[in-house]
Amino acid sequence: MSSTMIHPVEPVRLLPDAMLGALAGGNSRYEKALGDLGGVYRDQLAYRAALDADDGEPAYWVESSTLDEDDGALTVGVSSVRPGRIGDEFAMTRGHIHARHDCAELYYGLSGHGVMLMETLDGESRAVEITPGVAIHVPGRWIHRSVNVGAELLTTLFCYPTTAGQDYDVIGEAGGMRMLVVGDSTDGWTLRENTDHTEYRR
Ligand SMILES: [Fe+2]
Numbered sequence: 001m002s003s004t005m006i007h008p009v010e011p012v013r014l015l016p017d018a019m020l021g022a023l024a025g026g027n028s029r030y031e032k033a034l035g036d037l038g039g040v041y042r043d044q045l046a047y048r049a050a051l052d053a054d055d056g057e058p059a060y061w062v063e064s065s066t067l068d069e070d071d072g073a074l075t076v077g078v079s080s081v082r083p084g085r086i087g088d089e090f091a092m093t094r095g096h097i098h099a100r101h102d103c104a105e106l107y108y109g110l111s112g113h114g115v116m117l118m119e120t121l122d123g124e125s126r127a128v129e130i131t132p133g134v135a136i137h138v139p140g141r142w143i144h145r146s147v148n149v150g151a152e153l154l155t156t157l158f159c160y161p162t163t164a165g166q167d168y169d170v171i172g173e174a175g176g177m178r179m180l181v182v183g184d185s186t187d188g189w190t191l192r193e194n195t196d197h198t199e200y201r202r
Contacts, residue, residue: 023063023078031061032094039172040094042180042196043087050086057082060093060146066162073162079107080155081114081148088182090115090189095145095177097121097202099165102140108157109134113150115181115189118142121200125179127191130156143170143200147181149189167202174200 034054041047064077084091095117098105107116107130114130120142128136130146138144148154171177175196184190 023065026063026065026077028066028077029061029063031058033057034059037094040092040176041086041089042176042194043089046087050084059084059091064158069162071163074159075162076157076159078110078155078157079146080153081112081146082153083112083148083151085183088180088192090147090149090181090183092117092147092181093145094168095143095171096166096168097143097170098140098160099167100140100161100163101202103161103164104140105138105144105158105160105164107136107138107146109136110155110157112148112152112154114154114156115147115149116144117147117177117179117181118144119178119200121202123178125177125191127179127181130154143177145171145177147189149181170200170202174198 033056034051037059060079060081062077062079064075066075067073081091081093109130109132111132116128116130116136118126118138130136146154146156175198176194178194178197179191180194181189182192
């Protein structure tokens with residue numbers, strides 16, 4: 001007779017406001033500094049100027065909890081994007097499509113003001129505002145990235161199938177996403193077509 005070990009499942013807790021963007025019970029963290037984001041922003045002069053003035057703090061970071069790699073397992077975490085602009089573009093994550101294209105993801109706004117920019121491989125674009133209490137269902141087959149269009153830290157709770165995987169190259173190989181999230185004349189945000197964009201090759 002074989003014995004089965006049952007792993008205790010620790011609760012995943014969001015920490016209070018003083019530690020916005022932190023997760024209790026997480027077992028993975030990664031962060032990206034501005035210097036890791038070469039090619040993400042279209043305005044290279046503005047990017048280099050921002051690098052010269054950079055304080056070395058992460059531009060965004062992700063803390064998550066993954067309990068196992070089984071088919072059907074979920075990864076739950078918190079993503080945090082610092083505010084800022086590089087040229088006209090607002091601060092953002094690299095963005096990705098799931099390596100398993102059919103895998104969806106749920107985001108839930110915790111703090112700040114953002115936009116979830118989503119595009120399909122064949123030409124659809126959507127931008128959905130993220131504010132506290134708003135849930136965003138990113139279906140499978142949509143490239144997605146978080147953009148901070150506010151003045152505060154943008155934090156979102158997310159949940160996706162652990163086996164989804166992330167393909168981060170899909171955007172860079174196409175010269176960026178089809179749409180850019182840029183400032184408008186009233187301190188808000190708007191979308192502008194990215195003239196560097198070529199079609200996605202996947
Ligand atoms: Fe994702």
